[in-house]
Amino acid sequence: MNFASDNVVGASAPVLEAIVRHNGGALPSYGADPLTLRLTPRFRAVFEHPDLAVVPVATGTAANALALSVMVPPFGLCVCHEEAHVMVDECGAPEFYTHGAKLHGLPGPGGKIAPESLDGYLAGLARHVHQMPPRALTLSQLTESGQVYTVEEITTLSRIAHSHGLAVHMDGARFANALQGLGCSPAAMTWRAGIDILSFGASKNGALAAEAILVFRPDLAETLDHRRKRAGHILSKGRFLAAQLDAYLDGDHWLANAAHANRMAARLAAGLAGIPGVRLAWPVRGNELFPILPAGLDAALRRGGAVYFGWASRSLPPGETVGEGERMVRLITAFSTTEAEVEEFLALARRAG
Amino acid sequence: MNFASDNVVGASAPVLEAIVRHNGGALPSYGADPLTLRLTPRFRAVFEHPDLAVVPVATGTAANALALSVMVPPFGLCVCHEEAHVMVDECGAPEFYTHGAKLHGLPGPGGKIAPESLDGYLAGLARHVHQMPPRALTLSQLTESGQVYTVEEITTLSRIAHSHGLAVHMDGARFANALQGLGCSPAAMTWRAGIDILSFGASKNGALAAEAILVFRPDLAETLDHRRKRAGHILSKGRFLAAQLDAYLDGDHWLANAAHANRMAARLAAGLAGIPGVRLAWPVRGNELFPILPAGLDAALRRGGAVYFGWASRSLPPGETVGEGERMVRLITAFSTTEAEVEEFLALARRAG
Amino acid sequence: MNFASDNVVGASAPVLEAIVRHNGGALPSYGADPLTLRLTPRFRAVFEHPDLAVVPVATGTAANALALSVMVPPFGLCVCHEEAHVMVDECGAPEFYTHGAKLHGLPGPGGKIAPESLDGYLAGLARHVHQMPPRALTLSQLTESGQVYTVEEITTLSRIAHSHGLAVHMDGARFANALQGLGCSPAAMTWRAGIDILSFGASKNGALAAEAILVFRPDLAETLDHRRKRAGHILSKGRFLAAQLDAYLDGDHWLANAAHANRMAARLAAGLAGIPGVRLAWPVRGNELFPILPAGLDAALRRGGAVYFGWASRSLPPGETVGEGERMVRLITAFSTTEAEVEEFLALARRAG
Amino acid sequence: MNFASDNVVGASAPVLEAIVRHNGGALPSYGADPLTLRLTPRFRAVFEHPDLAVVPVATGTAANALALSVMVPPFGLCVCHEEAHVMVDECGAPEFYTHGAKLHGLPGPGGKIAPESLDGYLAGLARHVHQMPPRALTLSQLTESGQVYTVEEITTLSRIAHSHGLAVHMDGARFANALQGLGCSPAAMTWRAGIDILSFGASKNGALAAEAILVFRPDLAETLDHRRKRAGHILSKGRFLAAQLDAYLDGDHWLANAAHANRMAARLAAGLAGIPGVRLAWPVRGNELFPILPAGLDAALRRGGAVYFGWASRSLPPGETVGEGERMVRLITAFSTTEAEVEEFLALARRAG
Structure with a gap:
C-alpha cells in the first residue's frame, strides 16, 4: 500500500526486458547507436510531427531545466504556477541551467494558471531595462494538484504567451496520465495547442530512469546537445536510455x-x-x-x-x-x-x- | 573486434542481474532507499576511510564537474594536464558547474603532470586581484595516454598542491584499471596519497551508467547534494545507481x-x-x-x-x-x-x- | 520641479570639487592609491567598527549584487520584500552575481517585512535536497515605500534570520535619509542591530557615481575583491570613487x-x-x-x-x-x-x- | 617619471571640464539624458557607420566581458592571444559574463595571432558534442606587447574567423594609440576590416572612467542593455559617462x-x-x-x-x-x-x- 509516489517502484516488465535485451554487443557510445537514432522517427510518428527533435535524459529535472535553458536567456523571466515543480522542487535547476533567469509564479486553483491571470501579468510588466523580460511560460500537465489543462486552455494560454513573445514549455512528468485523462492525441495536447517544447516523462510511468525532451520548434533544438553534454547528461552507453524509451512507446505500452x-x-x-x-x-x-x-x-x-x-x-x-x-x-x-x-x-x- | 572504447559495451552480467534483481517492490525515492544508503559503509570499507561521503551519479562528466564545483570558486583556477578529459572532452562541464572557473592545462609526456612543472607554474603565478587564484589540481588516473601516476608521484603532486592551498581531485574514469596496473590498495592510491575527492568510475568497467563521487574531506561534501539536485543528477529511482555500484563492488567484481x-x-x-x-x-x-x-x-x-x-x-x-x-x-x-x-x-x- | 528621483541631479558641490581636486598627479591604479586606502579608517570611525571592510563601486546594483554573492550560494535562497529593488528593479543582478540563487519576496505593508512573516516563512520551509536552503535576508532601508525599519525591528529581524542560519544584508541606497529619519547612529542602525553587510548608498545623496559595500563580518569579505574584479567593477583610476566617498563623509556632508x-x-x-x-x-x-x-x-x-x-x-x-x-x-x-x-x-x- | 601605466593619471583637462560643466540641473537618469543620447550620432559619424550601437561603461573589463557575452554562448570557445588581457588580467570576467565559455590562447610573437596559427587551430578542432564550438575571436589593438595589427592583418584574421562562423571582437583599450600608430581611419581599422564589436577605450587616454562598447552588427546589440543592467554597469547618473565620451571625441581631442x-x-x-x-x-x-x-x-x-x-x-x-x-x-x-x-x-x- 505505497501511494507515496509513482517513482517508488522500478521499471515495468517490458522496459526492464528491453534494458536486458539491448545490453549485449558493441554499439557506438554517446547516443550514436541505432537504438537512440531510431527514437526520432518513433517520436515523430507518435506526435505526428515531421521535424521534432528528441533529446533523451535520465531525469525530469534535467529535462525541464535543459528545455528552459534554450527558451529563456540569463536575464529573462519564466512564468509558471507558484506551486510548479520547477519553482519549488528542483533546488534551482532552472536557475542553474538558464544561468540566473527568474521564475515568476502565478497563483491559481488546482495548480492551473488562468488565462486572465497570465494576460494580466504579462500586460502589466514594465518593459524597460530594469525589468527582466518574460520569455517563456511553462505549464505542468498534470499539475501539482493532479489537474489537467484542457486542450482549449492550453491553446488559449499558448496564444497569450506567444502574443507577448514567450515560448511555451510543458512539464509532462505525468504526460501519459494527463493524456489518458483528457482522451486526446499527443499532438493535440502539445504542438497543435501551441507547446514549443515538451518534457516527456517516462520514469514515473514504467521507465527506470528516462525522459525525453521533445522540441517542436527546430530552432530551439540547436544548442541543446552541447548544453546536455556540458551538464553531464549524455550517457556514454546511450542504449540504456534508448532501450527504455523504445520499449515505453512500443505497442502503446x-x-x-x-x-x-x-x-x-x-x-x-x-x-x-x-x-x-x-x-x-x-x-x-x-x-x-x-x-x-x-x-x-x-x-x-x-x-x-x-x-x-x-x-x-x-x-x-x-x-x-x-x-x-x-x-x-x-x-x-x-x-x-x-x-x-x-x-x-x-x-x-x-x-x- | 571493437576496441573503440570501454563504453561501447553494456553492463557486465552481475551488474545487469543486480539491476533486474532490485527492480521489484516499492522503495523510497531520491536516494533514501536502503541500497543507496548501504553504499556508504561499503565504500568506506573498500577505501579504509571512516568518513568518506559517497555521491552516485550516472556519468563521469557529472562526477568530475560536481567534484570540481566544490573545490574551485567561480573566480578560481583549476590546474590539469592540457589533454585532460575535463579540459578537452566535456564541452565545458567544469566551467558550467563551477560557474566560470578557468582550467589551466600543463603539458607533460604521457598525459602526466610533472612535479616541477606544477610547482613552477604555481610559484610563478601573480597573486593579485587581476589573477584568478589556483584552487584545485585534478589528476587523471589512467591519464589520457593510458599512463599511471605512481603512489609516490601522486603524493608529491598533492603535497605541492596542498602547500599552495589547492585541493586535489582524481578523475578515476579508469580507476580500477589504474589500480590493477599499480597493484596497490584504493586507499594508497587516493586519500593516503593526498587525494581529496575521487571520481570513481564504474561505467567503463562493468556498470551500465554509474559513477561515484567519493569525498575524503567531509567539509567538501557539504554542498554536494544540493548541487547534484539542481544539476538534475539525483535519479528518482535511486536504486538504479545503487544496484550497479553494489554489484560492482561485490566480491571484488x-x-x-x-x-x-x-x-x-x-x-x-x-x-x-x-x-x-x-x-x-x-x-x-x-x-x-x-x-x-x-x-x-x-x-x-x-x-x-x-x-x-x-x-x-x-x-x-x-x-x-x-x-x-x-x-x-x-x-x-x-x-x-x-x-x-x-x-x-x-x-x-x-x-x- | 523635478521630483522624479534623487538621481536626476549631478554631484553636490563638495563632491564635485573633490573629484577635481584629486584629478592631478600620478597615483597607483586599481585602488592602491592613498585616497582609497584612507576610506577604510574613515568608515571604521563613522561606523565605530574596528574591522569593517570597504569595497567601493560605482552603482547600487553592483553593491547589492556583490554583497549578496558572498552571502548566498548558487543553490540558496535570499529572502526580501516582494517589492524590493533587488527583486524588481535590477534586471536579475542578484541572480547573475550569485550564479542563480533565488529571491523569495515576502509581502508586507510599507515595503516592510514583518517579523512574524519572516519567522513563519523560514520555519515553514522544508529542509531537504529539493528545496533551496535560505541563506540571506535583505532589508531595504528606506524601503521601496519610503518607510524605515526601526532599530528594534532590524534587531528582531536579524535575530530571526541568524537563528535560521541566514546572513543579513541592508540595501542602503537611501541609508543617510533613513538614518536622519530615525535619528540614530550608523552603528546602531547596522551591525549593532545584526546587519552583516551594508550597501552604503551615496549616489542618491550627493555623489556622482559611488557606493560602498561595508562588510561587518570579515569572513564575508574574503572573496569580494576577486568577485568585484571579474565583474569589471574595479575602476583603474580608483581615485574617482575614493574622492567622492571621502568628500561625502567629510564634515558630515x-x-x-x-x-x-x-x-x-x-x-x-x-x-x-x-x-x-x-x-x-x-x-x-x-x-x-x-x-x-x-x-x-x-x-x-x-x-x-x-x-x-x-x-x-x-x-x-x-x-x-x-x-x-x-x-x-x-x-x-x-x-x-x-x-x-x-x-x-x-x-x-x-x-x- | 611615472611610466607604470596610462591609468595612473586622472582625466585630461577637457574631459574634467565636461564632467563639471554637465553636473548641474536635472536630467533623466539611467542613460535617458540628451548627452548620452547624443553619443550615438557622434560615434556613428566618427566611425562612418550608420547603424552602430553605443553602450558606455566605466571600465575596460566590463566593456570586454559584455562584448564577449553577446558573441559567445556559455558552451562556446573564444580564441585570443595567450597573453591577452582578457586571458590573464581580468580575473575571469569573460568567463563570468559568458557564463562559462572557455578562452583558448594562441601563442605568437609580439602578442599577435598569426593568420596561419588561427586557421590551423580552427581547422583542427573536432566538431562534435564533446568539444566547445569556437564562436569568437578577440584581437587586442595595441597588443599586450605594444604592437599593432595592420589593417591587412585584421582583415585576414577576420575573414578566417568569419569563415569558421566566429564573430570578431577588438579590445581597444589603447585604440587611439594604435590608430595613430597606423595612421588610418577608425572605420578602416574596425568594421571595414571585419570587426563586429569594439571595446573603445578612453580611460587610458584622457577619460576618468569611461569606455564605449561599439557594436557594428545590430543583431549583436539586442541583449546588451539587459546584460549591462544586470551587471550593475548602467550608472544612474548617465551624464557622467556621456560627458567624458563627448569631450573625448570633441575636436578630435x-x-x-x-x-x-x-x-x-x-x-x-x-x-x-x-x-x-x-x-x-x-x-x-x-x-x-x-x-x-x-x-x-x-x-x-x-x-x-x-x-x-x-x-x-x-x-x-x-x-x-x-x-x-x-x-x-x-x-x-x-x-x-x-x-x-x-x-x-x-x-x-x-x-x-
Missing part, C-alpha cells in the same frame, strides 16, 4: 500503463467517496488524489501500513479549506498499483473511518 | 573486471610487438594501447573489421614522433573483451603487416 | 545632505496636507512621498511642469486603496531640492486642487 | 592625446637607443616600450625615482631572449606625459648606463 494507473486512482476515489468525513480537494483527472481526511483516519491509515505524503497547497478550489482536525494528503497510483492494494487501502479506511 | 581488461591489453601489446613497423607510443599500464602503425596496416585493419579511433597527442615521450606514413591509434580493452577478439585482431595485423 | 532632503520632503508633505482630496499612502520617514491624488490634480501638476513618476504598490497600509479617479504618485526630494521648488509645486497644486 | 603619448614614447625610444646595453624587445608602435636593460641600470633607474613595471612575456621575437643579467621592463606614456619627464628619465639612464 506507455498509454496502457497510464490508463491502468488512472483506473486505480478512480477506483480509490470511488471507494473514498463512501467513507464519512472524507472529501477530495480536487477531482481526479489522472493518477493523483488529494483527499482531505479526518486526522484520526489519517493516523489510522498510517498505522495500518499505508504509505503516502501529507500535502499543503495554496491552490485549493474557492471555498475549500482544510479544517483544524483535518489533514490533506496525496495518494498516487502507478502502472504497478494493483486492485488488491487499492482494496486493502479502502478496507483499512472503512474500518478506521 | 570491479577488480576482476579491470584485471581482465588489463590482461587483454597486455596480450594485445605483446602480440603487436612482434609485428614489423609497429611500436607503442607509451607502455601499457592499464587497458589502453596507443600503437603507432604504418598507414597501410591501419587501413588494412579497418578494412578487416577492426574498430578503433585514431589518436593525436602532444604528449608523446621525448624523442618520439609519428612519421609521415604512420598513424597513431588508440585501442581500448574492456571487461568483456575476449581472447578470441584479441587473437583475431592480431591475426589480421599479422596478415596485413 | 552626507548627513547634512540627507537632513536637507528630508526637510524638503516634510515641507512638501505638510503643504500637500492642506490640499483637498490629497492624502499620503504612507507617512514620510525620509525623502520620499507617495501622495494619492485626484486624477485631475495629477494631470494639472504634470501640465504645469512638475516631473515625477506614477507608482503602483501592493504594499499599501491595511484599509488603504487607490480609488477609481485617483492616482498614486511618488515624489522624491534630494540634497539639491530648493524651498522654491517645493513652494512652486505646492502653489501649482493649490491652484489646481 | 582623443586623437591629439594619443598622438602626444605616442610621440613621447618615440622620444623615449630614441633616447634609449643611444644608451649602451639597452635594446627594445619590440618596436614602438604606440605608447608602450619594452626595453631590455642591464639589471644595474634597472636598479639605478628605480633608485633615481623612475616608476614602471617589470615585464615577462613568452611572446618575444624569434631569437630574442632576456639574458641572465638583464631585465625586461614596460614603460608607458600617456596624454599627460611631458617632454621634461622623458628627458629626466633619459638623463637618469645616461648617467647610470
Whole structure:
C-alpha cells in the first residue's frame, strides 16, 4: 500500500526486458547507436510531427531545466504556477541551467494558471531595462494538484504567451496520465495547442530512469546537445536510455500503463467517496488524489501500513479549506498499483473511518 | 573486434542481474532507499576511510564537474594536464558547474603532470586581484595516454598542491584499471596519497551508467547534494545507481573486471610487438594501447573489421614522433573483451603487416 | 520641479570639487592609491567598527549584487520584500552575481517585512535536497515605500534570520535619509542591530557615481575583491570613487545632505496636507512621498511642469486603496531640492486642487 | 617619471571640464539624458557607420566581458592571444559574463595571432558534442606587447574567423594609440576590416572612467542593455559617462592625446637607443616600450625615482631572449606625459648606463 509516489517502484516488465535485451554487443557510445537514432522517427510518428527533435535524459529535472535553458536567456523571466515543480522542487535547476533567469509564479486553483491571470501579468510588466523580460511560460500537465489543462486552455494560454513573445514549455512528468485523462492525441495536447517544447516523462510511468525532451520548434533544438553534454547528461552507453524509451512507446505500452494507473486512482476515489468525513480537494483527472481526511483516519491509515505524503497547497478550489482536525494528503497510483492494494487501502479506511 | 572504447559495451552480467534483481517492490525515492544508503559503509570499507561521503551519479562528466564545483570558486583556477578529459572532452562541464572557473592545462609526456612543472607554474603565478587564484589540481588516473601516476608521484603532486592551498581531485574514469596496473590498495592510491575527492568510475568497467563521487574531506561534501539536485543528477529511482555500484563492488567484481581488461591489453601489446613497423607510443599500464602503425596496416585493419579511433597527442615521450606514413591509434580493452577478439585482431595485423 | 528621483541631479558641490581636486598627479591604479586606502579608517570611525571592510563601486546594483554573492550560494535562497529593488528593479543582478540563487519576496505593508512573516516563512520551509536552503535576508532601508525599519525591528529581524542560519544584508541606497529619519547612529542602525553587510548608498545623496559595500563580518569579505574584479567593477583610476566617498563623509556632508532632503520632503508633505482630496499612502520617514491624488490634480501638476513618476504598490497600509479617479504618485526630494521648488509645486497644486 | 601605466593619471583637462560643466540641473537618469543620447550620432559619424550601437561603461573589463557575452554562448570557445588581457588580467570576467565559455590562447610573437596559427587551430578542432564550438575571436589593438595589427592583418584574421562562423571582437583599450600608430581611419581599422564589436577605450587616454562598447552588427546589440543592467554597469547618473565620451571625441581631442603619448614614447625610444646595453624587445608602435636593460641600470633607474613595471612575456621575437643579467621592463606614456619627464628619465639612464 505505497501511494507515496509513482517513482517508488522500478521499471515495468517490458522496459526492464528491453534494458536486458539491448545490453549485449558493441554499439557506438554517446547516443550514436541505432537504438537512440531510431527514437526520432518513433517520436515523430507518435506526435505526428515531421521535424521534432528528441533529446533523451535520465531525469525530469534535467529535462525541464535543459528545455528552459534554450527558451529563456540569463536575464529573462519564466512564468509558471507558484506551486510548479520547477519553482519549488528542483533546488534551482532552472536557475542553474538558464544561468540566473527568474521564475515568476502565478497563483491559481488546482495548480492551473488562468488565462486572465497570465494576460494580466504579462500586460502589466514594465518593459524597460530594469525589468527582466518574460520569455517563456511553462505549464505542468498534470499539475501539482493532479489537474489537467484542457486542450482549449492550453491553446488559449499558448496564444497569450506567444502574443507577448514567450515560448511555451510543458512539464509532462505525468504526460501519459494527463493524456489518458483528457482522451486526446499527443499532438493535440502539445504542438497543435501551441507547446514549443515538451518534457516527456517516462520514469514515473514504467521507465527506470528516462525522459525525453521533445522540441517542436527546430530552432530551439540547436544548442541543446552541447548544453546536455556540458551538464553531464549524455550517457556514454546511450542504449540504456534508448532501450527504455523504445520499449515505453512500443505497442502503446506507455498509454496502457497510464490508463491502468488512472483506473486505480478512480477506483480509490470511488471507494473514498463512501467513507464519512472524507472529501477530495480536487477531482481526479489522472493518477493523483488529494483527499482531505479526518486526522484520526489519517493516523489510522498510517498505522495500518499505508504509505503516502501529507500535502499543503495554496491552490485549493474557492471555498475549500482544510479544517483544524483535518489533514490533506496525496495518494498516487502507478502502472504497478494493483486492485488488491487499492482494496486493502479502502478496507483499512472503512474500518478506521 | 571493437576496441573503440570501454563504453561501447553494456553492463557486465552481475551488474545487469543486480539491476533486474532490485527492480521489484516499492522503495523510497531520491536516494533514501536502503541500497543507496548501504553504499556508504561499503565504500568506506573498500577505501579504509571512516568518513568518506559517497555521491552516485550516472556519468563521469557529472562526477568530475560536481567534484570540481566544490573545490574551485567561480573566480578560481583549476590546474590539469592540457589533454585532460575535463579540459578537452566535456564541452565545458567544469566551467558550467563551477560557474566560470578557468582550467589551466600543463603539458607533460604521457598525459602526466610533472612535479616541477606544477610547482613552477604555481610559484610563478601573480597573486593579485587581476589573477584568478589556483584552487584545485585534478589528476587523471589512467591519464589520457593510458599512463599511471605512481603512489609516490601522486603524493608529491598533492603535497605541492596542498602547500599552495589547492585541493586535489582524481578523475578515476579508469580507476580500477589504474589500480590493477599499480597493484596497490584504493586507499594508497587516493586519500593516503593526498587525494581529496575521487571520481570513481564504474561505467567503463562493468556498470551500465554509474559513477561515484567519493569525498575524503567531509567539509567538501557539504554542498554536494544540493548541487547534484539542481544539476538534475539525483535519479528518482535511486536504486538504479545503487544496484550497479553494489554489484560492482561485490566480491571484488570491479577488480576482476579491470584485471581482465588489463590482461587483454597486455596480450594485445605483446602480440603487436612482434609485428614489423609497429611500436607503442607509451607502455601499457592499464587497458589502453596507443600503437603507432604504418598507414597501410591501419587501413588494412579497418578494412578487416577492426574498430578503433585514431589518436593525436602532444604528449608523446621525448624523442618520439609519428612519421609521415604512420598513424597513431588508440585501442581500448574492456571487461568483456575476449581472447578470441584479441587473437583475431592480431591475426589480421599479422596478415596485413 | 523635478521630483522624479534623487538621481536626476549631478554631484553636490563638495563632491564635485573633490573629484577635481584629486584629478592631478600620478597615483597607483586599481585602488592602491592613498585616497582609497584612507576610506577604510574613515568608515571604521563613522561606523565605530574596528574591522569593517570597504569595497567601493560605482552603482547600487553592483553593491547589492556583490554583497549578496558572498552571502548566498548558487543553490540558496535570499529572502526580501516582494517589492524590493533587488527583486524588481535590477534586471536579475542578484541572480547573475550569485550564479542563480533565488529571491523569495515576502509581502508586507510599507515595503516592510514583518517579523512574524519572516519567522513563519523560514520555519515553514522544508529542509531537504529539493528545496533551496535560505541563506540571506535583505532589508531595504528606506524601503521601496519610503518607510524605515526601526532599530528594534532590524534587531528582531536579524535575530530571526541568524537563528535560521541566514546572513543579513541592508540595501542602503537611501541609508543617510533613513538614518536622519530615525535619528540614530550608523552603528546602531547596522551591525549593532545584526546587519552583516551594508550597501552604503551615496549616489542618491550627493555623489556622482559611488557606493560602498561595508562588510561587518570579515569572513564575508574574503572573496569580494576577486568577485568585484571579474565583474569589471574595479575602476583603474580608483581615485574617482575614493574622492567622492571621502568628500561625502567629510564634515558630515552626507548627513547634512540627507537632513536637507528630508526637510524638503516634510515641507512638501505638510503643504500637500492642506490640499483637498490629497492624502499620503504612507507617512514620510525620509525623502520620499507617495501622495494619492485626484486624477485631475495629477494631470494639472504634470501640465504645469512638475516631473515625477506614477507608482503602483501592493504594499499599501491595511484599509488603504487607490480609488477609481485617483492616482498614486511618488515624489522624491534630494540634497539639491530648493524651498522654491517645493513652494512652486505646492502653489501649482493649490491652484489646481 | 611615472611610466607604470596610462591609468595612473586622472582625466585630461577637457574631459574634467565636461564632467563639471554637465553636473548641474536635472536630467533623466539611467542613460535617458540628451548627452548620452547624443553619443550615438557622434560615434556613428566618427566611425562612418550608420547603424552602430553605443553602450558606455566605466571600465575596460566590463566593456570586454559584455562584448564577449553577446558573441559567445556559455558552451562556446573564444580564441585570443595567450597573453591577452582578457586571458590573464581580468580575473575571469569573460568567463563570468559568458557564463562559462572557455578562452583558448594562441601563442605568437609580439602578442599577435598569426593568420596561419588561427586557421590551423580552427581547422583542427573536432566538431562534435564533446568539444566547445569556437564562436569568437578577440584581437587586442595595441597588443599586450605594444604592437599593432595592420589593417591587412585584421582583415585576414577576420575573414578566417568569419569563415569558421566566429564573430570578431577588438579590445581597444589603447585604440587611439594604435590608430595613430597606423595612421588610418577608425572605420578602416574596425568594421571595414571585419570587426563586429569594439571595446573603445578612453580611460587610458584622457577619460576618468569611461569606455564605449561599439557594436557594428545590430543583431549583436539586442541583449546588451539587459546584460549591462544586470551587471550593475548602467550608472544612474548617465551624464557622467556621456560627458567624458563627448569631450573625448570633441575636436578630435582623443586623437591629439594619443598622438602626444605616442610621440613621447618615440622620444623615449630614441633616447634609449643611444644608451649602451639597452635594446627594445619590440618596436614602438604606440605608447608602450619594452626595453631590455642591464639589471644595474634597472636598479639605478628605480633608485633615481623612475616608476614602471617589470615585464615577462613568452611572446618575444624569434631569437630574442632576456639574458641572465638583464631585465625586461614596460614603460608607458600617456596624454599627460611631458617632454621634461622623458628627458629626466633619459638623463637618469645616461648617467647610470
